[in-house]
Each structure stands twice: as C-alpha cells, then as structure tokens.
Amino acid sequence: xxxxxxxxxxxxxxxxxxxxxxxxxxxxxxxxxxxxxxxxxxxxxxxxxxxxxxxxxxxxxxxxxxxxxxxxxxxxxxxxxxxxxxxxxxxxxxxxxxxxxxxxxxxxxxxxxxxxxxxxxxxxxxxxxxxxxxxxxxxxxxxxxxxxxxxxxxxxxxxxxxxxxxxxxxxxxxxxxxxxxxxxxxxxxxxxxxxxxxxxxxxxxxxxxxxxxxxxxxxxxxxxxxxxxxxxxxxxxxxxxxxxxxxxxxxxxxxxxxxxxxxxxxxxxxxxxxxxxxxxxxxxxxxxxxxxxxxxxxxxxxxxxxx
Amino acid sequence: xxxxxxxxxxxxxxxxxxxxxxxxxxxxxxxxxxxxxxxxxxxxxxxxxxxxxxxxxxxxxxxxxxxxxxxxxxxxxxxxxxxxxxxxxxxxxxxxxxxxxxxxxxxxxxxxxxxxxxxxxxxxxxxxxxxxxxxxxxxxxxxxxxxxxxxxxxxxxxxxxxxxxxxxxxxxxxxxxxxxxxxxxxxxxxxxxxxxxxxxxxxxxxxxxxxxxxxxxxxxxxxxxxxxxxxxxxxxxxxxxxxxxxxxxxxxxxxxxxxxxxxxxxxxxxxxxxxxxxxxxxxxxxxxxxxxxxxxxxxxxxxxxxx
Numbered sequence: 001x002x003x004x005x006x007x008x009x010x011x012x013x014x015x016x017x018x019x020x021x022x023x024x025x026x027x028x029x030x031x032x033x034x035x036x037x038x039x040x041x042x043x044x045x046x047x048x049x050x051x052x053x054x055x056x057x058x059x060x061x062x063x064x065x066x067x068x069x070x071x072x073x074x075x076x077x078x079x080x081x082x083x084x085x086x087x088x089x090x091x092x093x094x095x096x097x098x099x100x101x102x103x104x105x106x107x108x109x110x111x112x113x114x115x116x117x118x119x120x121x122x123x124x125x126x127x128x129x130x131x132x133x134x135x136x137x138x139x140x141x142x143x144x145x146x147x148x149x150x151x152x153x154x155x156x157x158x159x160x161x162x163x164x165x166x167x168x169x170x171x172x173x174x175x176x177x178x179x180x181x182x183x184x185x186x187x188x189x190x191x192x193x194x195x196x197x198x199x200x201x202x203x204x205x206x207x208x209x210x211x212x213x214x215x216x217x218x219x220x221x222x223x224x225x226x227x228x229x230x231x232x233x234x235x236x237x238x239x240x241x242x243x244x245x246x247x248x249x250x251x252x253x254x255x256x257x258x259x260x261x262x263x264x265x266x267x268x269x270x271x272x273x274x275x276x277x278x279x280x281x282x283x284x285x286x287x288x289x290x291x292x293x294x295x296x297x298x299x300x301x302x303x304x305x306x307x
Numbered sequence: 308x309x310x311x312x313x314x315x316x317x318x319x320x321x322x323x324x325x326x327x328x329x330x331x332x333x334x335x336x337x338x339x340x341x342x343x344x345x346x347x348x349x350x351x352x353x354x355x356x357x358x359x360x361x362x363x364x365x366x367x368x369x370x371x372x373x374x375x376x377x378x379x380x381x382x383x384x385x386x387x388x389x390x391x392x393x394x395x396x397x398x399x400x401x402x403x404x405x406x407x408x409x410x411x412x413x414x415x416x417x418x419x420x421x422x423x424x425x426x427x428x429x430x431x432x433x434x435x436x437x438x439x440x441x442x443x444x445x446x447x448x449x450x451x452x453x454x455x456x457x458x459x460x461x462x463x464x465x466x467x468x469x470x471x472x473x474x475x476x477x478x479x480x481x482x483x484x485x486x487x488x489x490x491x492x493x494x495x496x497x498x499x500x501x502x503x504x505x506x507x508x509x510x511x512x513x514x515x516x517x518x519x520x521x522x523x524x525x526x527x528x529x530x531x532x533x534x535x536x537x538x539x540x541x542x543x544x545x546x547x548x549x550x551x552x553x554x555x556x557x558x559x560x561x562x563x564x565x566x567x568x569x570x571x572x573x574x575x576x577x578x579x580x581x582x583x584x585x586x587x588x589x590x591x592x593x594x595x596x597x598x599x600x601x602x603x604x605x606x607x608x609x610x611x612x613x614x
Binding site: 002004005008009010012013016017019020022023026027030031033035106107110111 | 309311312315316317319320323326327329330333334337338340342413414417418
C-alpha cells in the first residue's frame with residue numbers, strides 16, 4: 001500500500017475515539033491536499049506517560065502544533081488558564097506555534113477556523129519554498145540510512161527515523177555486532193567518527209532497569225535507574241565531566257513499527273542533575289554533520305564548536 | 308452540539324475500523340464541503356444481517372451509492388463477478404447509481420477517483436437545484452412530525468424518520484394510547500384518515516415472535532413468525548385479499564437513537580407469499596399524501612389510484 005496513505009489513514013484511525021478531534025484532523029489533511037506536508041501525532045510518548053503529550057497533531061516541517069479543544073476544555077477558568085500556560089510554555093521553549101480549534105462552535109464556526117488554519121499552513125510552507133528551505137515529506141528517505149549517509153547531515157526537521165539499531169550503526173560506520181552483550185542489547189555505542197560524541201538510543205520503556213523520560217517541551221532527557229546504587233553511581237560518574245550524546249529516541253510509530261528517531265545532540269546538565277533524580281541531558285544541537293561531528297542549533301547561522 | 312457535526316463525526320467513527328474506507332469517506336465529505344448534502348451509512352440492517360447491507364455509503368438525495376473496495380475485492384475473479392452482479396442488481400432494482408473506489412491504486416489514484424466522484428455528486432445536485440427539486444439536508448425537519456403534518460406529504464427522498472411511535476401517530480392523528488396492549492406494544496395501528504392503509508412499524512429485531520426482514524434492493528419486506536401456527540394463520544389471513552400498509556421501518560441510527568423511517572407504501576404480494584416463507588410485502592408507493600392517502604411512485608408523474 002502507498003506509504004503515505006498507510007500513514008495518514010492510521011493517524012486518522014488513532015484519533016477515532018475522539019470523534020470531533022478526528023473530524024477536525026481529517027478535514028485539515030483533506031483541505032491542505034498537499035502530500036508534501038507531513039502531519040504527525042505525538043510519538044515519543046508511551047501510553048502511561050500520556051500527560052507528556054504536547055499537542056494533538058504536529059506539522060514538523062513548519063513547527064505548527066494543533067490542539068483540538070472539545071467543549072470540556074472551556075468548562076472551568078482553571079482549565080482555560082492551564083491550556084494557556086501550556087501553550088505559552090511550548091511556544092517559548094520550542095519556538096513552535098500552537099493553534100487551537102475551539103469546538104464549542106457550530107459546524108460553520110469550526111469550518112471557518114480550519115479554513116483559517118489551512119491558509120496559515122499553506123502560507124508558511126509557501127514562505128519556506130520561496131526561501132528554498134522547504135523539505136517535502138519523503139517517508140521513503142526518512143527511514144533510509146544510506147540516504148542520510150550520502151547526504152552527510154541530519155537535522156531535527158529531516159524527521160530521520162530508523163527502524164533498527166543496525167541502521168543507526170550503518171549511518172556512523174559503527175560495528176553493529178558490538179551493540180549486543182550476550183542476550184542483552186546495549187543502550188548505545190561509541191561513535192567511530194568521533195569518540196567524544198557517544199551514540200545513544202534511549203527509550204521510555206524500562207530496559208535492564210534504566211529509566212528514561214523525554215520532555216519534548218524542555219528538550220531534556222532524564223536518565224535514571226530503578227536500582228538506587230546504580231542510579232547514584234551513574235550520576236556520580238557523569239557528574240565528573242562533560243559528556244555529549246547523539247540521540248535516537250525509541251518509540252513505536254502509528255504503524256506499530258519500532259523507530260529510533262534523531263532528536264538531537266545532548267549534553268549532561270551538571271547544574272540540574274543530582275543523585276536523587278539522575279542525569280539530565282539537555283539538547284545543544286539540532287543538526288549534525290555525520291562525518292565531522294559538527295553540530296549546531298537549527299536556527300543558528302554559525303556552527304557551534306565541538307567541545 | 309451541532310446536529311450535522313454530531314451525525315457526520317459519528318458516521319466517520321463508525322467506519323474507523325476500516326481505515327481506507329474511512330479515509331475515502333472523510334475525503335468525499337470534506338471535499339464536497341456542502342452541508343446541504345446528506346451522506347448516510349446503511350441503516351436498516353441489523354448487525355446479524357450485515358449481508359444485506361447495500362453499500363458503504365449512500366447519498367439519499369441523488370440516489371448515489373459508494374462502494375470503497377479495498378484490495379481484497381479484486382483478489383479473485385469470483386469476487387469481482389460477485390461485486391459486479393451486486394452493482395447491476397442494485398442499479399436495476401432501485402434506479403440508483405453505484406460508484407466504486409478502487410483502493411488498489413496509490414494515493415494519487417485514489418484522490419483522482421474521489422475528485423471525479425465529487426464532481427459527479429456536485430453536478431447531480433446542481434441539476435436538481437436547476438430543476439427546483441433539490442431537497443437540502445435538514446435533520447431538524449426529518450424527525451419532526453409537526454413539520455410533515457404541515458407539509459401534508461412525505462416521500463422516500465425526504466428521509467422522514469421519527470424517534471417515537473407517538474410521533475408516527477401524531478402525523479396521522481392516530482390515538483397513540485391504542486398502540487399499547489398491556490405491557491406489549493402493537494406493531495401498527497389503523498389509519499384514522501383511511502382505514503384501508505394500515506400504519507405499520509416493523510423491525511428486524513424479533514418482537515413477540517414476529518420476524519421481519521427488509522430487502523432494500525428488491526424493496527420488499529418479509530413478515531413471518533417463529534411460531535409455525537401463527538405463521539401459517541397470518542399468511543392465510545393476508546392471502547385472502549389485498550392489504551396496504553404505510554411502513555415506518557425501525558432501526559437504530561448512528562447516534563444510537565431509535566428511529567422509525569418512512570420506507571414507502573407496501574402491499575402483500577400474493578404471488579410470492581406462501582405458508583412456508585410468510586407474507587411478502589412489496590413497495591407500491593414512495594410518496595404519500597397524509598391527508599388523502601394518495602400514494603405514488605416518486606418518479607411517476609400521475610397519481611396512482613387508491614385500491
């Protein structure tokens with residue numbers, strides 16, 4: 001089946017228990033009518049941690065989030081204030097824009113809001129096309145390590161997402177056989193291109209006692225361990241110096257496939273990490289040159305120096 | 308909540324287990340973008356009798372049926388022939404038109420077929436508007452007996468569908484209290500406007516042993532009883548002479564509400580009924596004048612005489 005049809009029809013199906021949200025999302029997609037635009041659900045978040053879900057749907061190419069607010073969202077001042085605070089927090093921390101569709105309105109009112117939103121999305125895409133920076137949605141490339149190896153550079157906005165650890169290794173010419181330790185799977189591997197930038201594939205699912213949580217709003221990953229001694233040891237070891245990791249975060253996509261998505265280059269935050277909560281990793285790079293290991297913020301014009 | 312939003316979002320939700328069908332149906336609706344056009348699922352058919360379902364979605368105002376054929380439909384010649392036979396049977400018997408969307412194609416191919424279909428729907432509606440015969444979708448009228456009482460005439464294409472037996476009685480000035488027999492509910496009532504046209508509200512759910520099946524393609528209702536003696540007695544009694552019934556068929560709509568929908572004026576088919584299968588009722592009228600009890604075929608120019 002066509003990959004995009006497969007993906008979008010699953011995205012619709014996923015929201016089908018919330019029928020108004022679902023109606024709104026399907027309308028946005030069909031009215032946009034542009035298969036170069038990618039629409040994604042919240043991906044990194046495990047079901048248990050749904051409280052971390054940013055928004056209902058996200059347009060990664062243009063950084064637009066859509067919240068479909070069913071009438072319950074407006075039932076109390078407290079809820080309204082909470083939603084507003086959340087919106088401001090996301091916008092301030094990520095540089096993204098959050099749009100809300102107010103579903104208290106009638107069909108005409110909802111359709112009007114969607115028409116307005118669709119026009120804003122189209123304008124934003126058009127602007128990128130004019131600047132020559134628009135990256136059309138190409139699912140066949142997103143998952144292909146050979147494609148990115150040839151390209152030599154990966155960015156958050158590329159939506160690079162591999163189906164296997166082997167594919168991560170392939171990108172960096174790392175020896176995949178070294179990712180296994182008997183029956184266990186290591187959580188990362190040294191980067192043969194640059195030993196200072198460790199390659200890491202954390203997951204929100206506990207693995208051998210390791211517990212990781214990814215806060216997409218703050219751009220931080222907290223790494224800890226269920227065993228008290230291991231947690232403290234790990235913290236102490238990392239607290240000594242500066243570590244840098246290239247991170248591929250594990251999640252199941254809407255097609256039920258395992259994915260390891262490039263979420264940036266991270267360093268340990270010595271100020272906020274402690275023996276109690278574990279090691280906090282903060283994003284310092286959104287774009288990575290695979291060969292030279294240079295990384296930078298996506299919006300920055302100049303390269304950051306390698307530490 | 309807006310009645311149409313409620314209805315359409317439920318219609319989408321209902322098809323959500325078949326995600327390609329669902330994708331296609333939501334696209335048709337959003338691209339049509341015309342709230343005067345009604346889209347319905349198959350309604351009269353109980354879950355056990357899903358084999359009777361005509362098509363995936365139906366546009367009652369213009370008599371268009373849409374079949375969304377997932378790739379499995381084309382897997383064998385037998386299946387293809389079966390689908391074709393079914394399409395011909397529906398078109399020949401109902402005067403409707405059946406369109407298929409072939410989902411073996413890629414996204415572009417599916418979108419092209421939908422664009423073509425949407426344009427055909429728009430043309431057909433436009434034609435009706437120009438002829439002055441288009442009936443815009445008005446859910447608030449469909450269920451309102453006072454509206455139809457004032458109007459004085461009901462047709463299949465009006466999608467008249469009452470939520471209660473009381474509402475049926477109201478339309479004909481029948482005494483609602485006479486529809487109850489102790490704890491039991493009668494299956495119909497004499498029409499005070501014209502005793503020759505009995506008012507009947509059959510259901511596909513067995514009631515007090517009565518079993519009814521509605522064949523939408525042939526436009527026939529088979530009435531029988533689980534008790535052998537009652538079945539034969541009933542047949543014998545009806546076989547003697549000509550009976551005419553104004554029929555409101557019972558079903559649960561997609562909002563879970565009870566409905567009794569006007570499906571036409573029927574007479575007992577003496578040729579095909581027999582003691583074995585019971586009484587077969589055949590549609591003879593699609594439009595009914597509530598006051599005079601004149602009925603006629605919707606496409607006919609002249610009134611049929613009352614028997």
